[in-house]
Amino acid sequence: MRKIIIIKYGELTLKKKNKNFFIKTLKNNIENNLSNIPHETYYDFGRMLIDAKEEYLDEITNRLQKVFGIYEIILGYITDNRDIENIKEEVLNLISKKSFQTFKVSTKRSDKTYEINSMEVNKMVASYILNNIPNIKVDIHKPELDIVIEIRYNEVLFYFDGYKALGGYPVGTLGKGLLMLSGGIDSPVAGFMSIKRGVKLEALYFESPPHTSEAAKEKVIKLARKLAKYNGEVKLHIINFTEIQETILKNIPHEYLITIMRRMMYRISSIVASRIHAEVIINGESIGQVASQTLTSMKCINEAIRLPVIRPLACFDKTEIMDIAHKIGTYQISILPYEDCCTIFVPKHPVINPSISKCLEYEKLIDVNNLVYRAINKHEVIKVNLEEQKYDDIL
Amino acid sequence: MIYLDYSATTPISYDVLDTYNKVSKEFIGNANSLHSLGLKSANLLESATKQIADIFGVNASEIIYTSGATEANNMALIGTALANHKKGKHIIVSKLEHPSIYVICDYLKSIGFEISYVKNDNEGLIDFDDLKKLVRNDTILVSICAVNSELGIRQPLKMIRQIIKKENMGTIIHSDMTQAIGKIPVNFHDVDLASMSAHKIFGPKGIGFLYKSSMIKINPLIYGSGKTNELNPGTPPLPLIASLSKACRLATEELEKKERFITLLNDKIVNTVSKYPNILINKTKYSIPQILNISLMKIQPETFLHALEKKEVYVSTNTACSSGEVSNSVIAVYNDIPRAKHTIRISLSSVTTTDEVNKFLTIFNEVYNSLSELKGEK
Structure with missing residues (x-):
C-alpha cells in the first residue's frame, strides 16, 4: 500500500x-x-x-x-x-x-x-x-x-x-479573454475571477513613458506573474500610450479627458483582442468607484467598441475586492506607489455623466484611427511565467 | 594560524565576498531610485530579503536590516519600550545575556523602566517558576538569548514563550539569536523579535537584521526617508544585504551534519583538557558544541591568551565584548567568583579541522606547563 x-x-x-x-x-x-x-x-x-x-x-x-x-x-x-x-x-x-x-x-x-x-x-x-x-x-x-x-x-x-x-472550471475550457491590467488593486482580481470560470487570459497594459516609469511596468509584470500561478503563462501586451495621451491632453476639453482616454483604450483592447482571438475584454471596473465607472460613463465608454466587456467586479465593494487581492497575493504589489496611465493627468472635475454625442464631437478633434493603429503596431509582448528573476550567481 | 574564536567573529567566506564584490560593481543604483538602475537594485534587494525570509519561515516585510546584532538589540528593546510604555514599564531579561543587552537595560532604567532579572538553574536553564512569578500585567517585554555567548547554553524558547504568554498575552518576547543562527536550528515563531549579525556566520561585518513579527509594533529609533523600511530608513546597503542573504543560506545548510562533526571536536578537547588538575570545564548539558568555556584556576586568562597568541593560536577570555571583566554567565550558573575570573572561551566552527584541534591541544599543553612552572605549581 x-x-x-x-x-x-x-x-x-x-x-x-x-x-x-x-x-x-x-x-x-x-x-x-x-x-x-x-x-x-x-x-x-x-x-x-x-x-x-x-x-x-x-x-x-x-x-x-x-x-x-x-x-x-x-x-x-x-x-x-x-x-x-x-x-x-x-x-x-x-x-x-x-x-x-x-x-x-x-x-x-x-x-x-x-x-x-x-x-x-x-x-x-x-x-x-x-x-x-x-x-x-x-x-x-x-x-x-x-x-x-x-x-x-x-x-x-x-x-x-x-x-x-x-473549484471553478479548468482554465481554457471556456475560451480566451483579454484582461485590461493596470497596476491597481482591481484588475488583477478581475483577472483571477475570470480564470476561475475557465477563461484563459492574456493581459494588456498601457504605459506612458516618460510619464509612467519602468518601475510601474515592472509592477504590472509582477501582478501578471501572480496571475500566472492560476492561468499558466500570461502573455502581457504592452501598448505605448504616450502619443495618444498627450494628444488628448492638448486637444480635448479637460472634463472629457478620462472618458475619451478610456474610449481609446477600449478601441485598442478590442483590436488586440480580435487579433489574439479573445472572445471578450475583461477589466476591473466596479460601479461607481470613480467618475469613469458610473453607469453613464460605462455606457458612453463602451459605445466605442462592439466586443463584449466582462466586469467581474461590477457589483463588488472595495473591501470585498481587497480581501480577494490579499488572498491571491496581489494586494501588496498593487499598493506600491507608482503612477500609471489612469492616475496621471487627472482633471479636477471629470464629467460623471458624459454624453455619447459630445464624445463623438470631441473625437473629431483628434485622428482616432491613426492614433490607435500607430499604438498597436508598436506594441510589445512579454511572456510572463511563474519563474521570478533568479540571482543564483549572487545569492 | 589556529583560529578558535569563531564566536567572536568569523572570517568572511570567499563565496560571500564574491557576492559583495559583484553587487558593489554591478548594482550601482539606489534601491529607492525610480530609474531602471534603481529598479535593478530594488529587485535584487527584494530577492535577497525573500531568501532570508524563506530560510527562517517568515515574511519578507518582517526582516529589518541593521548594522549588526547590537543595533538590532537596541531597536528591539528601546523600540518596544517606547511603543508600549503606556501599557507598562516592566522588562525582564535573563542573567545570561550579551553585555549589550545590559547596557541597553541600564539606559531604559535611567528613563523610568523597571528591569527584572530572571533566575536560572545550575545547568543554566531559565527557571520557569521564577519567570512565571516575574511576568506581571505591566510586563511589556522579555528578552532571553537563544544561545548564551560565553557558555553556549541554549534556552528552550518555545517553552519560555508558552509560560510568558500564559501569564500575559501582550508581553513581547525578544531573543538575541546571534550565537544560535548558523549553529543550531532556530524558530522565529517562538519569539516576536530576534536579533542576528552576519559576521558570526562567515558574512561581512556591518550588517545584521532584526526579525520583527508583523503582529507587534515598535517605535523607530532612526528617522529618515526611503521607501524600503520605516524602521530603518535610508539607502539600503545592497552589497552587504546580498552578502548577508548568501551567508544565511550557506550557514543554515546541513546544520545537523556540521553540528555532529563539531561535537566530536568539542569532545576531544574536553576529554584532554579535563585531565589537567587546575582546569574546570564550564559546560552544562545545554551547552552547544561550538562554544567551549573553561576556567584556568591558577593562571591569569589574559596571560594564557597572549601566550597562545605567540604560537598563533587565537581564543577569547570570556567574550570579546566584555573582556577584562568577570564572566557574568559563569557567575550566573556556578556562583563562583574565582572560577568566573579565570575563563577562556574556545569556539569552534564547521571549518575547524581535526588537525587544528590536535595541534591546539599540543600547544595548549606546552603553554599550560610553562605558565604553571612560572608559578611553581606544576
Whole structure:
C-alpha cells in the first residue's frame, strides 16, 4: 500500500457532453503545473489519481491548490490487492493511529463485478474494526471518522477527509479573454475571477513613458506573474500610450479627458483582442468607484467598441475586492506607489455623466484611427511565467 | 594560524565576498531610485530579503536590516519600550545575556523602566517558576538569548514563550539569536523579535537584521526617508544585504551534519583538557558544541591568551565584548567568583579541522606547563 493523491472534479462533472474535453484540459493544466516533479497521472470520469514518491506529495498538493477545476484534494492510499481480507487488514492498519469514538465505513464499487457488494463490504470491514479496537462504535449519521473504500478494476483506494480546493472550471475550457491590467488593486482580481470560470487570459497594459516609469511596468509584470500561478503563462501586451495621451491632453476639453482616454483604450483592447482571438475584454471596473465607472460613463465608454466587456467586479465593494487581492497575493504589489496611465493627468472635475454625442464631437478633434493603429503596431509582448528573476550567481 | 574564536567573529567566506564584490560593481543604483538602475537594485534587494525570509519561515516585510546584532538589540528593546510604555514599564531579561543587552537595560532604567532579572538553574536553564512569578500585567517585554555567548547554553524558547504568554498575552518576547543562527536550528515563531549579525556566520561585518513579527509594533529609533523600511530608513546597503542573504543560506545548510562533526571536536578537547588538575570545564548539558568555556584556576586568562597568541593560536577570555571583566554567565550558573575570573572561551566552527584541534591541544599543553612552572605549581 502506498500514499496517493485523489482529485475530485468540480463543477465540470455537470457538463455531460463536454466532460472529456474538460477533464483532458484539467489534466493538461495539472501536468503543466507539476512539470518539474516526477509523477504519474491517471483519470476516469469520476476521479484523477496522482502517483508520486511520498516526498513530493506535499509540494504536489500545494500546487494543486492553485489549479481551477478541482473540487477536492484527498491524500489517500492505494493497494493492488483487492482481496477482502487484505482490505480489512489495511483499513485497520490505517486507522489504528487515529483517535476517534465513532466511525462509519462507506464502500463504493466502480467495478460492479467485484464479488462482494458494497453493503457487505461495509459490514465486514466495520465488524472487523469493532472486534479489534475497543470502545468505539458505528455512527452512520455523524461519524468522527468516515472511512471510504473505493473498489476499482485493478486497485482499491482508501481515504478519509479531503480538503476543498479552488473549484471553478479548468482554465481554457471556456475560451480566451483579454484582461485590461493596470497596476491597481482591481484588475488583477478581475483577472483571477475570470480564470476561475475557465477563461484563459492574456493581459494588456498601457504605459506612458516618460510619464509612467519602468518601475510601474515592472509592477504590472509582477501582478501578471501572480496571475500566472492560476492561468499558466500570461502573455502581457504592452501598448505605448504616450502619443495618444498627450494628444488628448492638448486637444480635448479637460472634463472629457478620462472618458475619451478610456474610449481609446477600449478601441485598442478590442483590436488586440480580435487579433489574439479573445472572445471578450475583461477589466476591473466596479460601479461607481470613480467618475469613469458610473453607469453613464460605462455606457458612453463602451459605445466605442462592439466586443463584449466582462466586469467581474461590477457589483463588488472595495473591501470585498481587497480581501480577494490579499488572498491571491496581489494586494501588496498593487499598493506600491507608482503612477500609471489612469492616475496621471487627472482633471479636477471629470464629467460623471458624459454624453455619447459630445464624445463623438470631441473625437473629431483628434485622428482616432491613426492614433490607435500607430499604438498597436508598436506594441510589445512579454511572456510572463511563474519563474521570478533568479540571482543564483549572487545569492 | 589556529583560529578558535569563531564566536567572536568569523572570517568572511570567499563565496560571500564574491557576492559583495559583484553587487558593489554591478548594482550601482539606489534601491529607492525610480530609474531602471534603481529598479535593478530594488529587485535584487527584494530577492535577497525573500531568501532570508524563506530560510527562517517568515515574511519578507518582517526582516529589518541593521548594522549588526547590537543595533538590532537596541531597536528591539528601546523600540518596544517606547511603543508600549503606556501599557507598562516592566522588562525582564535573563542573567545570561550579551553585555549589550545590559547596557541597553541600564539606559531604559535611567528613563523610568523597571528591569527584572530572571533566575536560572545550575545547568543554566531559565527557571520557569521564577519567570512565571516575574511576568506581571505591566510586563511589556522579555528578552532571553537563544544561545548564551560565553557558555553556549541554549534556552528552550518555545517553552519560555508558552509560560510568558500564559501569564500575559501582550508581553513581547525578544531573543538575541546571534550565537544560535548558523549553529543550531532556530524558530522565529517562538519569539516576536530576534536579533542576528552576519559576521558570526562567515558574512561581512556591518550588517545584521532584526526579525520583527508583523503582529507587534515598535517605535523607530532612526528617522529618515526611503521607501524600503520605516524602521530603518535610508539607502539600503545592497552589497552587504546580498552578502548577508548568501551567508544565511550557506550557514543554515546541513546544520545537523556540521553540528555532529563539531561535537566530536568539542569532545576531544574536553576529554584532554579535563585531565589537567587546575582546569574546570564550564559546560552544562545545554551547552552547544561550538562554544567551549573553561576556567584556568591558577593562571591569569589574559596571560594564557597572549601566550597562545605567540604560537598563533587565537581564543577569547570570556567574550570579546566584555573582556577584562568577570564572566557574568559563569557567575550566573556556578556562583563562583574565582572560577568566573579565570575563563577562556574556545569556539569552534564547521571549518575547524581535526588537525587544528590536535595541534591546539599540543600547544595548549606546552603553554599550560610553562605558565604553571612560572608559578611553581606544576
